[in-house]
Amino acid sequence: MSYVDVVRHADEEALADAVAARLITTIVERTAARGVAHVCLTGGGIGTAVLAAVGSSPSRDAIDWSAVHIWWGDERYLPEGDPERNETGARAALLDLVPIPEDHVHPMPGPDRSDGSVGQAAAVYAQALAAYTHPDDHALVPSMDVLMLGIGPDAHVASLFPGLPGVHEGGAVIPVFDSPKPPPTRISLTFSSINAAHEVWILASGSGKAAAIRAALSEGADPAQVPAAGVHGRERTLVLIDDQAAADLPASMGRPGA
Numbered sequence: 103m104s105y106v107d108v109v110r111h112a113d114e115e116a117l118a119d120a121v122a123a124r125l126i127t128t129i130v131e132r133t134a135a136r137g138v139a140h141v142c143l144t145g146g147g148i149g150t151a152v153l154a155a156v157g158s159s160p161s162r163d164a165i166d167w168s169a170v171h172i173w174w175g176d177e178r179y180l181p182e183g184d185p186e187r188n189e190t191g192a193r194a195a196l197l198d199l200v201p202i203p204e205d206h207v208h209p210m211p212g213p214d215r216s217d218g219s220v221g222q223a224a225a226v227y228a229q230a231l232a233a234y235t236h237p238d239d240h241a242l243v244p245s246m247d248v249l250m251l252g253i254g255p256d257a258h259v260a261s262l263f264p265g266l267p268g269v270h271e272g273g274a275v276i277p278v279f280d281s282p283k284p285p286p287t288r289i290s291l292t293f294s295s296i297n298a299a300h301e302v303w304i305l306a307s308g309s310g311k312a313a314a315i316r317a318a319l320s321e322g323a324d325p326a327q328v329p330a331a332g333v334h335g336r337e338r339t340l341v342l343i344d345d346q347a348a349a350d351l352p353a354s355m356g357r358p359g360a
Contacts (some may be wrong), residue, residue: 106304106319106334106339106340106341107338107339107340107341107357108319108340108341108343108348108351108355108356108357109340109341109342109343109356109357109358109359110343110344110345110348110356110357110358110359111342111343111344111345111358111359112344112345113307113344113345113346114147114148114151114307114308114344115151116344116359117148117305117307117342117343117344117359118148118151118152118154118155118307119155120342120359120360121152121155121250121303121305121342122152122153122155122156122159123159123161124342125141125152125156125248125250126156126159126161126162126164126165128247128248128301129141129165129170129247129248130164130165132247133165133166133169133170137169138169138170138171139169139170139171139247139248140170140171140173140234140244140245140246140247141170141171141172141173141246141247141248141249141250142172142173142174142175142246142248142249142250142291142299143172143173143174143175143188143192143250144174144175144176144188144250144251144252144260144305145174145176145187145188145191145192145252146252147307147308148252148305148306148307149188149250149252149305150191150192150195152250152305153191153192153195153196153197154195154196156196157195157196157199157200162199162200165200167200167201167202167203167206168201168202168203168206170202170206171206171207171208171234171244172192172197172202172206172207172208173208173231173246174188174189174192174208174209174210175249175250175251175259175260175290175291175296176188176210176260176261176278176288176289176290176291177189177209177210177212177288177289178285178287178288179212179213179220179223179277179285179287179288179289180212180213180285181212181213181214182209182212182214182215184212186285187209187212189209189210208227208230208231210223210227210275210289211223211226211227211289220277220278220279220287220288220289221277223277223289224275224276224277224289225275227275227289228242228243228273228274228275231243231244231274231275231295232274239298240298241274241294241295241298242273242274242294242295242298243274243291243295243298244298245298245299245300245336246298246299246300246301247299247300247301248299248300248301248303249296249299249301249302249303249335250303250305251296251302251303251304251305251330251333252304252305252306253304253305253306253311253314253315253318253330254283254311254314255310255311255313255314256282256314257314257317257318257327257328257329257330257331258283258329258330259296259304259329259330259333260290260291260296261278261281261288261289261290262290262292262293262329262332263278263281263282263283263329264326264327264328264329265326265327266278266280266281266282268290268292269293269325269326269329269332270326271292272292272294273292273294274291274292274294274295275289275290275291275292275295276289276290276291276292277289278290293325293329293332293333296333297332297333297334297335297336298336299335299336300335300336300337300338301335301337301338301339301340302333302334302335302338302339302340303340303341303342304318304330304333304339304340304341304342305342305343306341306342306343306344306347307343307344307346307347308344308346308347309346309347309349311343311346311347312346312347312348312349312350312351313350314328314330315330315341315343315347315348315350315351316350316351317330317331318330318331318341319331319341319351319355341356342359343356
């Protein structure tokens with residue numbers, strides 16, 4: 103992994119609140135500067151907790167939600183409304199609570215939004231991303247202002263798993279057929295799409311993520327075996343963790359959160 107800024111927080115609640123505040127501030131700054139902000143969400147416990155913290159924050163009203171576009175880094179290939187979809191959790195935690203235009207919310211298609219082929223669904227999402235891409239993005243996707251990623255105990259990010267074909271694939275969006283974490287069929291952004299983002303934030307809480315965080319931050323880690331080591335932002339890469347997730351790091355690595 104290239105140089106990253108590691109920020110430690112006391113526990114999951116403090117982490118979620120701090121990331122939520124950082125996200126609100128970043129969106130406000132980006133929309134003020136450029137008139138639009140593209141944000142890519144992650145699921146999982148900490149990803150959903152961050153969205154819930156944004157949803158409960160009075161500062162959420164500082165955001166011009168009409169200028170925000172929401173995307174996802176990966177999704178389980180399940181029908182709309184399925185409780186296992188990242189989209190479902192994001193809507194309940196935040197998106198249904200704020201005045202964001204529905205056509206600014208860009209979920210990855212499930213089998214009910216495609217012809218039943220996950221490959222076709224991935225192609226549809228790639229086309230949706232391409233529609234918002236500008237020449238200065240220098241990528242097949244718009245450069246996300248913030249792209250958030252959870253990390254698995256095996257150091258996977260999005261649905262890019264160690265040793266599986268997705269870590270080697272190009273293009274913008276790929277189908278995933280053999281996820282070791284159920285369900286096996288998914289859609290994911292590729293490394294190139296993730297690394298087109300202005301800022302990439304890796305989020306982790308709990309002792310179960312400590313070994314993965316250590317591996318991701320190890321010099322010379324192979325992204326094919328440690329996918330989290332292969333992601334970075336064009337402008338900034340943040341690893342935002344709680345003390346339990348930081349347990350295997352040297353005490354000198356990282357700084358305390360505000």
